[in-house]
Amino acid sequence: MSRLSRSTLIRLGGLAVLLVIAAIFPLVITNALYTQFAVDTLIFVAAVTAWNLFSGFSGYISLGHAVFFGVGAYTVGLLTIHWKVIGGTIFALLPLGGLAAAVVAVPFGLIALRVRRHTFVVITIAIFFIFQLMAYNFSFTGGNQGISTPFFLWTAASYNNPFYYVGLILAVGSVTAAWLIRNSRFGLQLLAIRDDEDRARGLGVRTMRVKLSAFVISGFITGMVGGLWWFFIGQALPETVFDPNFDLSVALMGFLGGFGTLAGPVLGALVLEPLQQWEAITFTNGYVAEISLGAIFLLVILFLPRGVIPTGKELLTRWQAMRERRRRPAADGTAPPASGATVPSSAQTGGVR
Amino acid sequence: MGRELTEAIVDGILGGGVYALMAVGLTLIFGVLDIINIAQGILVVLGAYLSYVLSVHLHLDLFVGLLVTVPAMFLVGVAIQWAFIRPLRGRERTSMSLLATYAVAIIIEGVLYLIFGANVDSLNASYVTQGPKIFGFYLDYIYIYGFALAVLLVAGIYYMLYRTQFGRTIRATMQDQTAARIVGINVNRVQMLTFGVGVAVTAVGGMVFGATGGGFNPNTGYDLISRLLAIIILGGMGSIAGAMLAAIFMITLEAVVDVLWSPSWSVVVFYGALVLVLAIRPQGVLGKKAARAQ
Numbered sequence: 001m002s003r004l005s006r007s008t009l010i011r012l013g014g015l016a017v018l019l020v021i022a023a024i025f026p027l028v029i030t031n032a033l034y035t036q037f038a039v040d041t042l043i044f045v046a047a048v049t050a051w052n053l054f055s056g057f058s059g060y061i062s063l064g065h066a067v068f069f070g071v072g073a074y075t076v077g078l079l080t081i082h083w084k085v086i087g088g089t090i091f092a093l094l095p096l097g098g099l100a101a102a103v104v105a106v107p108f109g110l111i112a113l114r115v116r117r118h119t120f121v122v123i124t125i126a127i128f129f130i131f132q133l134m135a136y137n138f139s140f141t142g143g144n145q146g147i148s149t150p151f152f153l154w155t156a157a158s159y160n161n162p163f164y165y166v167g168l169i170l171a172v173g174s175v176t177a178a179w180l181i182r183n184s185r186f187g188l189q190l191l192a193i194r195d196d197e198d199r200a201r202g203l204g205v206r207t208m209r210v211k212l213s214a215f216v217i218s219g220f221i222t223g224m225v226g227g228l229w230w231f232f233i234g235q236a237l238p239e240t241v242f243d244p245n246f247d248l249s250v251a252l253m254g255f256l257g258g259f260g261t262l263a264g265p266v267l268g269a270l271v272l273e274p275l276q277q278w279e280a281i282t283f284t285n286g287y288v289a290e291i292s293l294g295a296i297f298l299l300v301i302l303f304l305p306r307g308v309i310p311t312g313k314e315l316l317t318r319w320q321a322m323r324e325r326r327r328r329p330a331a332d333g334t335a336p337p338a339s340g341a342t343v344p345s346s347a348q349t350g351g352v353r
Numbered sequence: 354m355g356r357e358l359t360e361a362i363v364d365g366i367l368g369g370g371v372y373a374l375m376a377v378g379l380t381l382i383f384g385v386l387d388i389i390n391i392a393q394g395i396l397v398v399l400g401a402y403l404s405y406v407l408s409v410h411l412h413l414d415l416f417v418g419l420l421v422t423v424p425a426m427f428l429v430g431v432a433i434q435w436a437f438i439r440p441l442r443g444r445e446r447t448s449m450s451l452l453a454t455y456a457v458a459i460i461i462e463g464v465l466y467l468i469f470g471a472n473v474d475s476l477n478a479s480y481v482t483q484g485p486k487i488f489g490f491y492l493d494y495i496y497i498y499g500f501a502l503a504v505l506l507v508a509g510i511y512y513m514l515y516r517t518q519f520g521r522t523i524r525a526t527m528q529d530q531t532a533a534r535i536v537g538i539n540v541n542r543v544q545m546l547t548f549g550v551g552v553a554v555t556a557v558g559g560m561v562f563g564a565t566g567g568g569f570n571p572n573t574g575y576d577l578i579s580r581l582l583a584i585i586i587l588g589g590m591g592s593i594a595g596a597m598l599a600a601i602f603m604i605t606l607e608a609v610v611d612v613l614w615s616p617s618w619s620v621v622v623f624y625g626a627l628v629l630v631l632a633i634r635p636q637g638v639l640g641k642k643a644a645r646a647q
Contacts, residue, residue, distance in 0.1 A: 059448075061448045061451075063455070111628055111631055111632050114631075114635045115631070115635045117447065117448065119586065119590060119635075121389070121451050122389055122451075122582050125391075125579065125582060126586070126628075127624075127628070129579040129624065130621060130628070133620050133621050133624070134621060136617070137617045137618060248452075248455060248459065251452060287464075287466040287467050288463070290459050290463040290466075291459070291467075293456075294456040294458075294460035295460060297452065297453075297455075298453060298457070298460075301437075301441070301449050301452060301453050302440055302453075305443065305445070
């Protein structure tokens with residue numbers, strides 16, 4: 001058996017173990033507070049992966065993904081109320097929320113993706129504020145009262161479980177989508193755009209179409225996540241679904257784990273979302289959580305700009321190469337001095353997995 | 354209606370002058386450092402709170418207080434650039450610096466909340482509530498003084514840029530950083546001082562905004578930065594004349610829609626105008642197209 005397939009097997013095995021743990025988690029740990037943390041975390045795993053699928057792969061940092069989150073939440077919310085959907089079927093509405101977000105993503109992307117990369121960031125922020133203001137001002141969104149969920153008649157003891165499993169499905173689906181894209185021609189085109197957009201265009205990549213497709217896919221997933229969030233929290237207010245801190249949290253989790261990697265966003269969400277939830281219940285005002293979000297962000301940007309996963313992986317390869325080098329001169333004195341030079345640089349290959 | 358419209362236009366132009374000053378600072382920073390200072394909005398609020406503390410606790414006149422707050426904000430700007438912007442390296446530097454200033458913004462916001470709470474404060478002085486009657490409505494002196502000061506300072510920035518040796522080094526750095534380095538310009542120093550100047554104007558902007566706007570609290574920073582961003586994008590990023598024109602046009606437009614339609618929609622019209630312009634001319638009205646789209 002070749003070495004590659006062995007490492008693949010280990011990876012797949014690890015993934016299976018992780019999935020099993022995730023699947024039985026709410027059956028073992030029944031404390032409502034912890035399952036609530038878990039649902040929030042899964043929501044962010046899905047959202048950050050969706051964000052990274054566009055921003056991380058294409059290099060266009062979006063600080064406007066709360067637009068999709070909010071559009072999804074409001075769409076699902078209004079449909080639930082108008083169609084009077086109850087019971088488990090409410091979750092069947094989530095794809096419609098995603099669809100609404102994807103529809104919004106088309107004109108949004110067509111305008112925002114025409115400009116240079118840092119202007120793009122600014123335009124996503126501006127468009128985000130337009131949506132927040134619209135949510136405040138339209139009558140059908142309930143203005144600043146927002147919209148509340150109907151009462152779900154689920155047993156209190158396992159109230160969080162339906163949300164947990166739907167969240168898990170969304171998170172797994174989001175990661176799978178990112179994995180499929182990463183391993184496709186489409187994903188390579190995105191990475192080419194990230195590395196050098198003009199050259200990619202010169203080589204025949206239809207850059208606008210590729211960027212827009214990724215933006216729409218990312219928006220679709222984020223919209224579904226927003227819908228689930230509305231069911232779970234029970235209320236959508238303009239300032240909570242169109243929340244600037246959502247944009248920032250998503251970006252921070254992506255950067256912490258590893259911008260443009262597959263595992264990074266998952267790791268970032270798993271670490272930071274429980275931390276934020278813990279801070280929210282420990283400090284009664286939200287300001288401490290806000291300050292720490294900013295402080296962690298600055299630390300990550302200054303000291304770990306490429307994220308935990310790429311940096312960790314590089315350290316591991318360097319350590320292995322060093323061990324190799326030390327072993328080889330012991331075997332024969334004429335070892336090639338450049339054995340360390342074959343270490344692949346993740347910065348050049350555009351991201352590790 | 355006619356009187357209200359005149360009032361809206363006069364208010365818009367005078368208020369737009371103050372926004373022009375804040376936007377010039379933002380666009381200057383972009384031009385020289387190639388970064389967008391997302392913290393500009395909350396720094397305006399910080400400037401307003403500094404003026405507030407000086408006037409309430411030390412009973413200093415608002416305009417006299419500027420002698421303290423302007424240098425203070427200049428130092429804040431220099432410190433932010435030194436600590437969080439300068440260390441950034443690598444390909445994603447521009448995006449990273451944007452996120453860094455965003456992080457600085459939410460830290461400042463959180464700290465302001467902890468100190469001052471979420472109450473809406475405003476700055477007070479005799480000239481804030483008094484003024485002459487023009488065109489049939491009362492115009493508070495603060496609008497006139499604030500506009501005059503803003504015009505003076507923008508003129509001062511223009512003078513600095515086009516008539517002094519330091520301004521020459523700034524313009525050289527804006528045009529080509531590498532070439533500027535080659536002819537012996539200390540680019541690091543220019544960047545640091547430019548960031549300081551760009552932030553120092555927020556002390557003035559904050560004071561006038563705090564006295565004329567409908568009050569401020571730490572959350573006001575979002576409102577301000579989204580407007581300022583819209584203004585500098587519309588004017589063309591890095592274009593100082595563009596920022597001034599866009600500020601006066603946008604704030605006047607907002608004030609007019611306020612009167613003709615409804616205050617709750619005026620802000621949406623503001624951003625709608627921005628999106629419309631970008632759909633036609635992505636680089637902004639007076640912006641130059643990037644030589645190499647990146």
